[in-house]
Amino acid sequence: MKSIPDKDILLFRSCLVSVEYPGVEASTKFVFDKLGIDYAISDKQTCCTGLGHYSDVFDQVDTSAIGARNFRIAKDLNRPNLVMMCATCYAINKKSVKLLNKKDDLRDHINRLFEDNDLEHLKYEKDDLKPTENIFHVVDILYNKISEIPDHIKYDLSEYKIASHHGCHYCKVHYEDTIAGFRDPNIIDELIEACGCKTIGWYDHKRATCGTGFRQRYSNPDLSFTATADKMNALCDEEVEIVVHLCPNCHIQFDRYQPLISKREGREFKAIHLNIAQFIAIAMGGDFDKVIGVKAHTTPIDSVIKELKEVSK
Amino acid sequence: MTSKQNIDDSPIDFAEQIIRDVKNSKEDGVLKCVQCGMCTSTCPAARHSDYNPRDIIERVLDGDVSILDDDLIWNCFYCYTCHSVCPVGNSVCEVNQILKQIAISNEKGYDKLYEYMGFADSYFTAAIGAIPEIFFDDIDRDVPGWRDFRNSLGEIREELELDPPLMPSKEVIDEVSKILTITGFKAKIEKIRASQEVEK
Numbered sequence A: 001m002k003s004i005p006d007k008d009i010l011l012f013r014s015c016l017v018s019v020e021y022p023g024v025e026a027s028t029k030f031v032f033d034k035l036g037i038d039y040a041i042s043d044k045q046t047c048c049t050g051l052g053h054y055s056d057v058f059d060q061v062d063t064s065a066i067g068a069r070n071f072r073i074a075k076d077l078n079r080p081n082l083v084m085m086c087a088t089c090y091a092i093n094k095k096s097v098k099l100l101n102k103k104d105d106l107r108d109h110i111n112r113l114f115e116d117n118d119l120e121h122l123k124y125e126k127d128d129l130k131p132t133e134n135i136f137h138v139v140d141i142l143y144n145k146i147s148e149i150p151d152h153i154k155y156d157l158s159e160y161k162i163a164s165h166h167g168c169h170y171c172k173v174h175y176e177d178t179i180a181g182f183r184d185p186n187i188i189d190e191l192i193e194a195c196g197c198k199t200i201g202w203y204d205h206k207r208a209t210c211g212t213g214f215r216q217r218y219s220n221p222d223l224s225f226t227a228t229a230d231k232m233n234a235l236c237d238e239e240v241e242i243v244v245h246l247c248p249n250c251h252i253q254f255d256r257y258q259p260l261i262s263k264r265e266g267r268e269f270k271a272i273h274l275n276i277a278q279f280i281a282i283a284m285g286g287d288f289d290k291v292i293g294v295k296a297h298t299t300p301i302d303s304v305i306k307e308l309k310e311v312s313k
Numbered sequence B: 001m002t003s004k005q006n007i008d009d010s011p012i013d014f015a016e017q018i019i020r021d022v023k024n025s026k027e028d029g030v031l032k033c034v035q036c037g038m039c040t041s042t043c044p045a046a047r048h049s050d051y052n053p054r055d056i057i058e059r060v061l062d063g064d065v066s067i068l069d070d071d072l073i074w075n076c077f078y079c080y081t082c083h084s085v086c087p088v089g090n091s092v093c094e095v096n097q098i099l100k101q102i103a104i105s106n107e108k109g110y111d112k113l114y115e116y117m118g119f120a121d122s123y124f125t126a127a128i129g130a131i132p133e134i135f136f137d138d139i140d141r142d143v144p145g146w147r148d149f150r151n152s153l154g155e156i157r158e159e160l161e162l163d164p165p166l167m168p169s170k171e172v173i174d175e176v177s178k179i180l181t182i183t184g185f186k187a188k189i190e191k192i193r194a195s196q197e198v199e200k
Helices: A015-019 A022-034 A060-076 A087-102 A104-116 A138-144 A187-194 A215-219 A221-237 A248-256 A258-265 A276-283 A288-292 B002-009 B013-020 B038-042 B044-048 B053-061 B065-069 B071-075 B081-085 B092-105 B110-114 B117-126 B133-142 B146-151 B153-159 B170-182 B185-199
Strands: A009-012 A081-084 A135-137 A162-164 A242-245 A272-275
Touching (some): A022 A276, A087 A248, A215 A221, A242 A248, B117 B133
Parallel strands (some): A081 A135, A162 A242
């Protein structure tokens, strides 16, 4: 397995986490603190451009120039390990690092723009960061501490029927760096097992997209929601109660649009949707309002998790 | 020598333009396509629409630039499933993104981008990629309680003791705005907006 850090981490803020599921950020911090991860958040870091990039509004030069600025912030803080809560931030930043290292013309072009416009302090030098050694998703950091997770588990969630949904932009874009499989993705399942639970494992459409498709959700909703329904029907067939995610955009598609897709399909989908950091934080005793942020969820968390049972020591 | 001969015999200027594109990370993967159809068999857009990734590569290798005007290219989910299963290391998903950028640089597809101008605007006002407000009414119709939730976001974040706050400093917003001006992004956005508002 690739080498994964537990220190010198810049926890990269995500636009969707910040405004849609802020409890994902609070839960990540809660779990990182329990596991002794050394991280910081910067008020200077900005979005990765991902939503605009995959809506075709931002081109690669725009995205990589914004990336270079964020990478400089990480370097200046001596926190060269960028850790993302969002799969799209992860894919976008890893690609920008790859391209800035490999494509001299792109790097020179962006650096020249910086030099000519009094932004020399943002210049990116070849190999300032390395895509595999410095760019991670939160699940990578958690996986590196997987043997320590059981020591902190307070509540037993094993009675629920649980399935994982692995975000495409974690698993499929830079698949050479994906831990625990990208054709049969299992990193979330393994982290859930570390909490003393079993997932249902493979199910029909397990590796399929959430259906968001960036512009598809808004401009082509029939296409988007039909793709999501493939997966929701498969999860309903398995009577899944908790679906665990790693990407806020997938989370929106499943949690926010579940009532609408239920109506479209004429079938009641009842699963709740949690990010893996939220799931682990619940198992570790995080408060539902002060850590998990359940008020941000459309499908109420207490429609499934009605009470918590302490693990027997 | 055989492959060089094949390359010389094919109308591959279009494919070579894609290979040279800054976004391309698969080197000459597009030239290695054997039309096996693995991409199409796993593609969610192909499953539910007439979008066909195998066909896209065939048309690119045929030098068929009319594909830039084909509405179907806008159906890709950017899920990278094709990219992750291609047995010869091609990525239709990346080729698709490059096709769209070529189309946009030829002033095509502006109508498709217009609704997404909010993603650009929010960078100049808040250095964040916010969901464009133009979609808020649709979201409120489709997602029960969404606007109420958004109105209480500040309280929810406060309860979670999240720091730093959502809005970056003016210094950060100014620096990001400057970057997006010198890359030519701002001028492009103004041009797209002007073209659509004239048509209206």
